[in-house]
Amino acid sequence: MANPLTLPMVPRALKNLFSKPATRRYPYExxxxxxxxxxTIEYNVETCNYCMLCxxxxxxxxxxxxxxxxxWAIEHLTCIGCNVCVEVCSKKSLTMSKNSKPVHTRADVxxxxxxxxxxxxxxxxxxxGE
Amino acid sequence: xxxxxxxxxPQHPVLPEPLVLDLILQDEKVVDAIPTIGxxxxxxxxxxxxxxxxxxxxxxxxxxxxCSFMHGMxxxxxxxxxxxxxxxxxxxxxxxxxxxxxxxxxxxxxLGLGADAFGFENLFMHCWRMxxxxxxxxxxxxxxxxxxxVNRIGGVKRDMSDTELAAILVQLQDLGKEFKKTAHVFxxxxxxxxxxxxxxxxxxEDAAAVDCVGPMARASGLAVDTRLAGKNYxxxxxxxxxxxxxxxxxxxxxxxxxxxxxxxxxxxxxIEKMPKGDDQALEIRPRGNPQGEVFTRLEQPRGEVLYYxxxxxxxxxxxFRARTPTFANIxxxxxxxxxxxxxDVPNIILTIDPCISCTER
Numbered sequence: 001m002a003n004p005l006t007l008p009m010v011p012r013a014l015k016n017l018f019s020k021p022a023t024r025r026y027p028y029e030x031x032x033x034x035x036x037x038x039x040t041i042e043y044n045v046e047t048c049n050y051c052m053l054c055x056x057x058x059x060x061x062x063x064x065x066x067x068x069x070x071x072w073a074i075e076h077l078t079c080i081g082c083n084v085c086v087e088v089c090s091k092k093s094l095t096m097s098k099n100s101k102p103v104h105t106r107a108d109v110x111x112x113x114x115x116x117x118x119x120x121x122x123x124x125x126x127x128x129g130e
Numbered sequence: 131x132x133x134x135x136x137x138x139x140p141q142h143p144v145l146p147e148p149l150v151l152d153l154i155l156q157d158e159k160v161v162d163a164i165p166t167i168g169x170x171x172x173x174x175x176x177x178x179x180x181x182x183x184x185x186x187x188x189x190x191x192x193x194x195x196x197c198s199f200m201h202g203m204x205x206x207x208x209x210x211x212x213x214x215x216x217x218x219x220x221x222x223x224x225x226x227x228x229x230x231x232x233x234x235x236x237x238x239x240x241l242g243l244g245a246d247a248f249g250f251e252n253l254f255m256h257c258w259r260m261x262x263x264x265x266x267x268x269x270x271x272x273x274x275x276x277x278x279x280v281n282r283i284g285g286v287k288r289d290m291s292d293t294e295l296a297a298i299l300v301q302l303q304d305l306g307k308e309f310k311k312t313a314h315v316f317x318x319x320x321x322x323x324x325x326x327x328x329x330x331x332x333x334x335e336d337a338a339a340v341d342c343v344g345p346m347a348r349a350s351g352l353a354v355d356t357r358l359a360g361k362n363y364x365x366x367x368x369x370x371x372x373x374x375x376x377x378x379x380x381x382x383x384x385x386x387x388x389x390x391x392x393x394x395x396x397x398x399x400x401i402e403k404m405p406k407g408d409d410q411a412l413e414i415r416p417r418g419n420p421q422g423e424v425f426t427r428l429e430q431p432r433g434e435v436l437y438y439x440x441x442x443x444x445x446x447x448x449x450f451r452a453r454t455p456t457f458a459n460i461x462x463x464x465x466x467x468x469x470x471x472x473x474d475v476p477n478i479i480l481t482i483d484p485c486i487s488c489t490e491r
Contacts, residue, residue: 022259034266036288038273059185082188082279083287096273 037098038081041074045121048072048093054085070123076101077117131156136472140169144247144476147486151479155472163467165460171490178450183209183420186447187281193452194488195276196239199232200430201452201488202281207362208426208439209283210416218411221285222363223404227295228272228280229362229428230393230400234302235264236431237386237393238309240483241316244383247480248325256312260305267298285413292408295401306394313387326379330466330478333377340461344433345385346482350377356429367399382481419443430455432483454488 024031033039050067062078063085065071086094104116114120134155140148148169154162177189191202203225210217242257265275271290272278280287290298316322332342337350347354348371355371357364372388374381420441428435433455440449459482466478 022255034270036273037269038279057185059181059188080188080277080279081274083273087287 033098039098039100042095042097044093047091053088057088073120075118149486174491178447182445183447196236197430199278204428204437206281206283208424208437211424212420212422213416215284215416217285220410221412224286226363227400230396233393233431234390237390284416302394329379329474331378342462343455343458346459349374349381349385351375356427356434379481456485456489
């Protein structure tokens with residue numbers, strides 16, 4: 001054990017007095033997530049060909065696709081962010097964004113029983129005359 | 131003498147997870163302890179019957195938040211040996227590196243929890259600050275801090291570039307130097323010595339009799355380490371199990387502190403020995419469905435883990451079972467608790483590094 005008379009804590013105490021805090025002032029100062037971090041799935045309705053591979057391979061069954069209606073939906077609260085759908089997507093319509101969705105503060109349930117975080121897209125209706 | 135029963139848990143300040151012990155006391159001495167588990171049973175093993183074997187890896191990873199990488203790796207290694215897949219060399223080295231980083235992470239977390247349990251809150255914060263750097267490395271390289279999802283049957287999904295690996299090594303070695311100061315406090319502080327030294331002594335014979343695993347056994351002088359079997363490229367690494375002979379709570383702390391330094395050295399060796407180049411194969415797609423059964427052993431931060439996988443040629447496995455290190459260490463914990471003072475029980479329970487989520491699945 002160090003001899004207390006030699007004041008072994010003094011250098012550390014002085015260092016702590018003049019060094020930056022180890023923590024961040026969190027709500028005011030938010031750390032950027034690293035590149036490649038897995039956050040939320042983002043979807044591009046323009047390029048999707050509704051092949052349903054993502055829905056079939058999703059381990060959490062969070063994705064619903066309907067080819068007839070041109071419909072694609074995801075439940076963000078069910079999604080486990082494993083990146084499998086992004087890997088299998090042949091049209092590169094799905095991307096993994098590094099930012100997470102904010103926490104839901106209300107638990108509204110949609111008309112078809114959709115949970116909060118439910119997002120859906122429909123195929124854009126073609127312009128008349130095209 | 132009259133006995134008193136004191137329930138310990140499921141909620142207790144030292145326990146991060148619900149373990150229940152009924153302590154039977156005579157005065158201040160514990161004469162018997164009856165463990166109860168089952169508070170967080172989630173039936174993950176049963177899920178194997180309705181989840182496809184390719185997707186089960188993500189479920190297995192979620193057995194525990196601390197050894198999640200090792201659980202995913204164990205499942206994938208089991209399936210690879212059933213299907214006869216030899217994974218690419220670089221993928222195997224990457225798995226080894228991630229496994230050792232997760233060992234450092236787990237030990238730092240435990241040292242912090244231990245410091246908090248014996249009332250040294252400052253040390254707890256230092257350990258967790260260092261753990262945060264490790265979690266940043268995980269987020270940078272795998273994309274997730276706790277759940278990594280990089281293991282696939284047949285390899286890994288992400289690569290680390292050679293420059294990234296070198297930077298990680300430098301970061302880890304700096305962390306190792308910084309950790310030495312914290313380790314010095316653990317080793318020399320008189321209050322820690324007083325609280326942990328000579329408490330809960332498990333002799334080598336007892337440790338062998340109750341089949342201890344991991345740091346618990348190594349602190350009692352048994353040189354058991356599943357990594358010595360040489361699977362998963364550990365045969366290409368030079369290392370020795372960290373063995374202490376005292377067998378008390380302090381020895382278990384010291385073993386884990388030395389293992390952190392050892393893991394940094396293993397990562398250094400792995401980075402030196404792995405094939406260089408960024409455009410190497412990382413994954414081999416296995417064909418067909420698995421057929422057969424296999425036992426896999428891995429050395430998790432807490433000790434030896436055993437996976438039993440039985441496949442029947444369909445896309446759903448027939449049986450999956452994980453025997454986790456905490457389950458193997460509970461008999462030793464009961465042995466230690468008997469005869470100790472009530473005030474020492476929290477420390478004894480914590481030094482086996484209990485992970486109840488793993489145990490109950």
